[in-house]
Amino acid sequence: MKEIKLRIKSVQSTMQITKAMELVASSKLRRAKDRIERTEPYFNIIHETLSTIAYGKRDFTSPYVEPREEIKKICYLMIAGDRGLAGGYNSNINKMLESHMKKHGKPVCVMPVGKKAVDYCQRRNLEILTEQYSIVEDVTIGNCFEAAHFLADEFRKGTYDELYIVYTNFVSMLTQNAAAMRILPIPYEKSEAKDDLKSLVLYEPSPEAVFNAVVPEYISGIFYGALSQSWASELAARRTAMDAASKNASDMIEDLSLKYNRARQGAITQEITEIVAGAEH
Amino acid sequence: MSVFHLTIVTADGKYFDGDAQRIIARTIDGDVCILANHTPYLTALGMGECRVTGSTGETRRAACIGGMLSVVDNEVNLVATTFEWAENIDVSRAERARKRAEALINQQHLDARDLELAQAKLKRALTRINVGK
Numbered sequence: 001m002k003e004i005k006l007r008i009k010s011v012q013s014t015m016q017i018t019k020a021m022e023l024v025a026s027s028k029l030r031r032a033k034d035r036i037e038r039t040e041p042y043f044n045i046i047h048e049t050l051s052t053i054a055y056g057k058r059d060f061t062s063p064y065v066e067p068r069e070e071i072k073k074i075c076y077l078m079i080a081g082d083r084g085l086a087g088g089y090n091s092n093i094n095k096m097l098e099s100h101m102k103k104h105g106k107p108v109c110v111m112p113v114g115k116k117a118v119d120y121c122q123r124r125n126l127e128i129l130t131e132q133y134s135i136v137e138d139v140t141i142g143n144c145f146e147a148a149h150f151l152a153d154e155f156r157k158g159t160y161d162e163l164y165i166v167y168t169n170f171v172s173m174l175t176q177n178a179a180a181m182r183i184l185p186i187p188y189e190k191s192e193a194k195d196d197l198k199s200l201v202l203y204e205p206s207p208e209a210v211f212n213a214v215v216p217e218y219i220s221g222i223f224y225g226a227l228s229q230s231w232a233s234e235l236a237a238r239r240t241a242m243d244a245a246s247k248n249a250s251d252m253i254e255d256l257s258l259k260y261n262r263a264r265q266g267a268i269t270q271e272i273t274e275i276v277a278g279a280e281h
Numbered sequence: 282m283s284v285f286h287l288t289i290v291t292a293d294g295k296y297f298d299g300d301a302q303r304i305i306a307r308t309i310d311g312d313v314c315i316l317a318n319h320t321p322y323l324t325a326l327g328m329g330e331c332r333v334t335g336s337t338g339e340t341r342r343a344a345c346i347g348g349m350l351s352v353v354d355n356e357v358n359l360v361a362t363t364f365e366w367a368e369n370i371d372v373s374r375a376e377r378a379r380k381r382a383e384a385l386i387n388q389q390h391l392d393a394r395d396l397e398l399a400q401a402k403l404k405r406a407l408t409r410i411n412v413g414k
Contacts, residue, residue, distance in 0.1 A: 038294035045290060045358050049351050053323065141292045145362065201321040201353075205310045213309055213325035214349050217362065224292050 001267065004260045008253055015249035021085065022242035025235045029173075032232035036170065043225040050186060050218045053201075053211055062208055064152075064215045067185050068161040075129070075160035076100075076110045077151070077183070077223065079167040079230040080117035082136050087241035089168065089176070089234050090116045096178040097166050109160060111147070113139060113227070129154070136231060141224055148220030155184050163219075167226035168233035174240065176233035183222055186215070283317040284336045289359045291348070296364050300336040304357060306350055307331070315350070315357055322352040326361060328408045342367040344412040346405055363405075370413035379406035 080093045097120075101108055109127040112118045114136040121128050133139050133147060155163060163184040169177045203210050282302045289297035305314045307329025315322070331345035347362030382403035386396065 039292050041288070041295055042290045042292050042360060045288070045351075045360050046349075049323065049349065049358070049360070144292075201323055204308065204313070204322070204324045209309065210323055210325045210349070217348060217360075221292065 001260065001263045004256055004263065008256045008260065011249050011252050011256065015246055015253070018242045018245040018249060022239055022246060025239040025242060029232060029235040029239060032228065032235055033170075035228045036232055039225055039228050043221055046214075046218055046221045050214065053203075053207065053214075062211050062215075063156055064211065065185050071104075071106055071161045073107050073109060073160040074101075074104060074162045074164065075151070075154070076108060077147075077163065077165040077226075078110050078112050078114075078117045078121075079136065079165070079226060080112070080114040080120065081230075081234040082115045084116065085241060086234050086238035089237035090120075092176075092178040093117070093166060093168060094120050096180055100164065100166065100180045111151070136227070136234070139227060141220075144220040144224040144227065145216070148216045148223055151219055152184075152216045165222060165226050167230045170229045170232040170236065173236050176237055181222075181226075183219055186218070282338075285315075285317040285319070285355045285357055287333065287357045287359070289333075289361065289364060291361045291364045296343075296366070297333060297359075301333055301357070302336060302338065303332075303334040304359070305330075305332040306345060306359065308350065313350075315352060318355055319352045319357075321354075323349065324351075325349050326359075328404055330408070330412050331359075331364070342412055344370060344409045346408060365409070365412075367412050370409050372410060372413040375406045375409035375413060379403060379410060382406055 076097060078093065078097055080090050084090065093116075097110075107127075109129050110117075110121050111129040111133070112121050112131065113133045115134055118128070118131055118134045130150070133143060151163060154160065162182065164180050164182055166178070166180045169179050171177060284300040284302055287297055287299065287301040287304060288295065303314060303316055305312060307327045308324045309327045310324070312329070313324065326345060326348045328346045329344075331343045332340055333343070334340045343364055343366045345359070345361050345364050348360045348364075351358045351360075382399050385391070385399040386403065391399065
């Protein structure tokens with residue numbers, strides 16, 4: 001009986017923790033969703049403009065658009081969480097990166113964002129570019145610009161030949177998808193609408209200059225957008241996981257208290273039987 | 282005066298979304314002024330003052346740093362790294378940033394990258410101070 005009582009106590013305290021984590025995650029999630037909404041127009045406009053120029057760029061060359069002939073090294077910008085207890089959030093990102101690396105089979109270097117990402121890279125002995133951004137929650141838009149300039153410089157220097165970002169897409173409160181997206185060289189889609197446009201646009205001072213000035217901006221825009229998405233995903237995943245954990249805990253408590261009451265009742269019945277038996281003699 | 286639709290966004294959100302008569306911005310190549318029915322156009326922005334004249338003719342000033350300006354179909358998009366309306370600029374904070382940057386630059390043992398960063402900081406602070414005053 002004492003054992004059951006102890007067990008109920010321990011489950012109760014676990015439940016308190018999971019409940020608290022769930023509440024913290026939901027309140028942070030609200031802010032994270034606001035952030036996604038705020039950044040979305042910026043993200044969309046910059047992406048659209050860049051892919052339009054990249055597509056219409058046939059009359060100039062830029063190191064940021066030309067695919068390189070030989071891909072010697074791939075760089076990954078990996079965004080994971082700072083903490084565990086978020087269901088499959090971190091392991092999904094790890095799996096995504098793993099399968100991507102396997103598919104391409106090239107040497108890689110990683111710029112991990114988030115403690116779990118750093119841990120993962122150290123465990124796997126991957127080359128780490130910088131650990132400056134190891135705490136997701138603290139990365140500001142200014143940090144994104146810094147990182148983007150750094151990444152663009154390294155790309156031009158030829159430290160790596162392709163840049164991918166591995167992050168988690170926030171689809172809804174219940175669904176988050178890990179995704180890998182190519183940032184450099186800049187991908188572009190063909191479309192009829194853009195065909196008419198490309199010949200007309202006037203670039204000042206020149207397409208190259210505009211392009212090269214805007215690319216770091218573009219990278220940091222994508223970085224910040226992906227960061228917002230990942231952050232919201234992490235919180236949503238944690239909320240769902242903690243919600244399930246709290247439910248399991250309350251089920252367990254119910255089960256255990258039933259057992260406890262039965263045992264108690266059993267003990268009382270036994271005592272009464274013993275007393276009655278004693279009185280009869 | 283005819284108007285065009287102007288959107289000003291940064292990663293922090295939208296700063297302007299509506300009709301405007303005119304916008305003047307500092308590009309990497311000097312100041313430009315965009316009026317309605319401009320030809321399709323794209324340029325990268327430098328650091329400097331940006332003036333927006335709204336549909337009723339009133340002009341607002343802002344400090345605009347980095348980003349790009351595009352014109353397509355009488356739609357103007359200004360995508361900035363940072364954008365602050367003059368009335369929202371904290372001049373004393375910018376002054377402090379200027380002093381810090383100047384102190385950094387005056388140190389002898391800076392490497393090229395740090396010097397560049399400090400100079401960029403100084404320029405940003407100066408832009409803010411000029412617009413904020």
